[in-house]
Amino acid sequence: MDTILEAPNREASRDREGPGETSHSLAISVENLTKLYGDVTAVDNLSFDLPTGRLFGFLGPNGAGKSTTIGCLTGLIDPNSGTINLLGEQFTSDSTELKRRIGVMPEGLALFDHLYAHEFLAFNARMYGLDEQTVRGRVEELLTVLGLNSAHHKRLAQFSTGMRKKVAFAAAIIHRPEILFLDEPFESIDPAGVAMLKDWLRRFVAGGRTVFMTTHVLETVERLCDDVAIIKAGHIAWRGDVGRLANGGTLECNGQQFTTLEALFLHLVGERYEHLEWL
Amino acid sequence: MFRYFRLFRHPLSLHLSVITFKCGSTNQLSQRNFITLESFWKNLLRPDFLWHFWTLVRLRYRLIWAHARTGNGRIALFFVLYLLGGLLALFISFGGFGLAYGMVGNGQGESVARWVLASLFINGIGLSLLFGLGSREAFSEDSLRRYPLNSQERFIVRHAIGLLDPIWLILVAGAFGLAIGFARAGYGSILIGFPAVFLFIIANYLMTAVILSIVGIMMQTRTGSALLGTAVILLVSFGPLAIASLITTRRLEVWQAFDHLLQLTPPGAAAAIIVSDGAARVLGGAFLLFLWSLILVYALIKLEGRPRASQTAASGSIIWNDFYDQFGNLLGGKYGPLVSKSLRYHLRCNFIRFSLITSPIIVLMGKVLFPGQGPESFLLISLAIFFMLSSATGAALMFNLFGYDSAGIRRYGILPIPFADALRAGSLASLFLRAIAVFVAFALWLIFYTTRALNWQMVIMILSVAFGSLFLFNALGLWTSVFSPKRLDFDAMLNNRLSFGANVVVIVGILIPFWGTMVLAHRIGQSVLLRFWWIACLILIFCIGFYALLQWVIERLLKSRRERLINLVAGASDK
Numbered sequence: 001m002d003t004i005l006e007a008p009n010r011e012a013s014r015d016r017e018g019p020g021e022t023s024h025s026l027a028i029s030v031e032n033l034t035k036l037y038g039d040v041t042a043v044d045n046l047s048f049d050l051p052t053g054r055l056f057g058f059l060g061p062n063g064a065g066k067s068t069t070i071g072c073l074t075g076l077i078d079p080n081s082g083t084i085n086l087l088g089e090q091f092t093s094d095s096t097e098l099k100r101r102i103g104v105m106p107e108g109l110a111l112f113d114h115l116y117a118h119e120f121l122a123f124n125a126r127m128y129g130l131d132e133q134t135v136r137g138r139v140e141e142l143l144t145v146l147g148l149n150s151a152h153h154k155r156l157a158q159f160s161t162g163m164r165k166k167v168a169f170a171a172a173i174i175h176r177p178e179i180l181f182l183d184e185p186f187e188s189i190d191p192a193g194v195a196m197l198k199d200w201l202r203r204f205v206a207g208g209r210t211v212f213m214t215t216h217v218l219e220t221v222e223r224l225c226d227d228v229a230i231i232k233a234g235h236i237a238w239r240g241d242v243g244r245l246a247n248g249g250t251l252e253c254n255g256q257q258f259t260t261l262e263a264l265f266l267h268l269v270g271e272r273y274e275h276l277e278w279l
Numbered sequence: 280m281f282r283y284f285r286l287f288r289h290p291l292s293l294h295l296s297v298i299t300f301k302c303g304s305t306n307q308l309s310q311r312n313f314i315t316l317e318s319f320w321k322n323l324l325r326p327d328f329l330w331h332f333w334t335l336v337r338l339r340y341r342l343i344w345a346h347a348r349t350g351n352g353r354i355a356l357f358f359v360l361y362l363l364g365g366l367l368a369l370f371i372s373f374g375g376f377g378l379a380y381g382m383v384g385n386g387q388g389e390s391v392a393r394w395v396l397a398s399l400f401i402n403g404i405g406l407s408l409l410f411g412l413g414s415r416e417a418f419s420e421d422s423l424r425r426y427p428l429n430s431q432e433r434f435i436v437r438h439a440i441g442l443l444d445p446i447w448l449i450l451v452a453g454a455f456g457l458a459i460g461f462a463r464a465g466y467g468s469i470l471i472g473f474p475a476v477f478l479f480i481i482a483n484y485l486m487t488a489v490i491l492s493i494v495g496i497m498m499q500t501r502t503g504s505a506l507l508g509t510a511v512i513l514l515v516s517f518g519p520l521a522i523a524s525l526i527t528t529r530r531l532e533v534w535q536a537f538d539h540l541l542q543l544t545p546p547g548a549a550a551a552i553i554v555s556d557g558a559a560r561v562l563g564g565a566f567l568l569f570l571w572s573l574i575l576v577y578a579l580i581k582l583e584g585r586p587r588a589s590q591t592a593a594s595g596s597i598i599w600n601d602f603y604d605q606f607g608n609l610l611g612g613k614y615g616p617l618v619s620k621s622l623r624y625h626l627r628c629n630f631i632r633f634s635l636i637t638s639p640i641i642v643l644m645g646k647v648l649f650p651g652q653g654p655e656s657f658l659l660i661s662l663a664i665f666f667m668l669s670s671a672t673g674a675a676l677m678f679n680l681f682g683y684d685s686a687g688i689r690r691y692g693i694l695p696i697p698f699a700d701a702l703r704a705g706s707l708a709s710l711f712l713r714a715i716a717v718f719v720a721f722a723l724w725l726i727f728y729t730t731r732a733l734n735w736q737m738v739i740m741i742l743s744v745a746f747g748s749l750f751l752f753n754a755l756g757l758w759t760s761v762f763s764p765k766r767l768d769f770d771a772m773l774n775n776r777l778s779f780g781a782n783v784v785v786i787v788g789i790l791i792p793f794w795g796t797m798v799l800a801h802r803i804g805q806s807v808l809l810r811f812w813w814i815a816c817l818i819l820i821f822c823i824g825f826y827a828l829l830q831w832v833i834e835r836l837l838k839s840r841r842e843r844l845i846n847l848v849a850g851a852s853d854k
Binding site for chain 2: 074075076077078093094096097099100104106108109110111112113114115118119122123124126127128129136139140152157
């Protein structure tokens with residue numbers, strides 16, 4: 001696993017610089033991104049920059065536009081307007097060369113349920129142009145370290161939700177991407193698995209790569225992420241460094257100080273403690 | 280490993296539950312056949328259950344309506360189809376009435392009723408095999424588990440809603456027409472005839488469900504599907520020949536034997552009740568129908584209680600470079616992995632496997648599809664059925680290339696390829712699988728069907744038309760996959776898998792050669808056809824060109840539809 005997570009990305013950057021030696025300082029740059037679904041504005045004029053080598057948490061309540069944003073950033077969804085730059089190049093859903101340099105664990109996981117785990121991972125690895133020897137080595141290694149080796153004779157449809165997440169995660173990192181997009185990566189995975197994935201992500205970022213992650217587990221974000229943005233109704237409502245909380249610092253928003261990310265989040269999205277009389 | 284057999288004994292209990300434990304393993308197989316006749320009736324009469332049942336019936340029809348109104352023109356189509364169904368039911372009903380009224384005069388009332396009901400019975404099974412019972416997709420066992428229903432109630436709900444499917448109402452209309460006709464002619468009474476018709480339809484539904492369950496179980500394994508395919512091919516190729524030979528040599532004895540045998544079946548029992556002239560015959564028929572229904576319910580419970588065949592790989596270790604990978608390697612790095620994935624996926628789908636195995640037998644059915652044509656029409660009929668073969672073989676795969684991918688379709692959006700490449704690769708896999716089916720069909724045609732001397736022009740014409748239509752329909756499949764996609768259930772064996780657009784293409788693809796042959800058979804002789812053999816080659820070239828053009832154009836067409844296509848196939852709830 002060390003080689004996948006830390007060593008320079010030779011396959012993905014055969015004819016360009018490795019991630020540690022890239023000339024661009026911004027991994028992601030989004031400008032005035034807008035996505036409409038009929039009359040509903042899912043993402044509204046969203047703009048932000050993200051430097052390389054950061055672990056970025058993208059938070060928000062349900063329906064705030066997180067998955068739509070990640071969909072636009074990974075080529076799954078075409079925005080109505082705005083520009084996206086990844087690794088210094090303009091990105092659209094047709095940017096196949098840029099897609100080689102990113103890894104995605106999308107919402108819904110996008111697995112082919114009737115393939116076996118090794119077939120699915122090998123398929124992904126081959127699609128990213130890895131040679132056959134590397135494909136086999138990485139697939140077997142990933143299945144072993146993720147504890148999926150004993151289940152490789154089952155089709156993905158028969159896997160538990162946590163196991164499916166692990167497979168989707170493995171598919172996202174198998175080609176050693178420079179930016180990793182993860183949509184709710186930790187939900188349903190067992191605590192040992194979560195601890196391992198967190199460790200991998202830290203080392204991934206330490207190797208000069210970037211992680212863009214959405215999650216609802218705020219404690220995880222507090223401990224793991226360098227940088228956090230909270231999105232509400234398609235806008236970024238707050239952005240800041242949550243690393244200071246670990247040193248006893250506070251987060252500032254609208255002149256108020258918050259000692260936890262949860263308190264800040266609830267302040268921004270509105271605390272709702274409605275009571276059900278009949279319950 | 281040890282086995283623990285437990286026999287539940289009760290006067291009304293019909294079941295034997297076998298529970299198998301694997302010692303020292305979490306892999307426990309349990310067979311949950313806890314449905315007894317006693318609990319069956321008890322649940323059926325529970326007011327709570329009746330309310331749940333009524334709610335689910337309404338939900339079922341709301342779902343049909345919701346599905347109908349999701350696209351432009353579908354509402355109109357929905358009403359047109361229901362209107363046509365109603366008219367068909369009326370027509371069959373009047374037909375049954377007229378037939379009954381006419382035959383009473385000849386003194387052959389019961390015999391005719393038996394054969395008419397037998398044909399309705401076989402039609403019911405045949406139509407259900409083609410179009411499905413309609414219940415499982417809306418309310419599968421798994422989907423019903425979320426409602427407050429126990430296993431017996433779920434069984435009753437699934438099958439009772441299946442029985443309310445429009446297809447059975449059409450058959451009910453035919454049988455009712457027959458019962459009314461006999462009552463009007465003074466034979467039997469409507470009061471006895473109507474319940475008999477209901478029992479008959481229930482038995483028909485149960486028989487269909489049992490056959491489909493058996494087919495489904497067999498299709499879960501490769502050996503089972505191969506056996507089933509072989510059985511169907513043998514049945515279609517030798518069955519009619521055997522029956523024809525029996526009828527021509529011993530016509531009267533065969534007829535009487537069949538007629539006697541028929542008396543013991545649900546159609547025979549129902550006919551005895553409908554045309555009854557005495558209490559003994561009515562009671563005898565009713566007893567026989569009840570007995571059939573009970574046996575079929577019991578068989579259905581046993582079949583549905585079987586644990587699903589585990590979809591696991593045979594080997595304990597990873598097998599690299601299997602057939603799919605080897606084939607993919609031939610196509611290079613761009614399309615190879617995509618084609619391998621598509622082949623794996625579709626050859627693991629029971630329905631597609633069944634379709635590919637059984638479709639070549641259509642070439643043996645020329646005499647059935649085009650009755651009354653002379654030997655001069657042999658070549659024209661052969662060309663027509665090879666054209667039809669290409670339009671229908673693996674249609675669910677060809678006309679809906681992403682249909683079985685479900686949420687996996689999003690993967691094509693994030694992979695470093697143009698989305699159209701996934702479509703092209705799927706089409707290449709479809710072309711490959713269907714080409715194999717065409718070669719098998721050609722071999723069957725040579726072995727079983729060809730009775731006249733062949734010449735090279737015939738072979739070229741047949742293969743050119745077969746492969747020409749293969750390319751033509753694959754090209755249209757690219758179009759329907761983008762503009763008329765449908766999310767499919769990978770495990771289902773029932774129901775029509777085709778979207779509206781795909782249905783149109785398949786129906787037109789069958790009707791054009793059918794009517795073309797009927798019109799031209801007496802006008803164009805074989806010698807004339809053979810003289811213009813090169814036209815078939817031109818057709819092949821044109822179709823290959825058309826396919827290549829569509830492959831090129833589809834990328835632009837796909838661009839505007841990509842997001843909608845992904846959302847539709849992946850499912851709105853899984854966005």
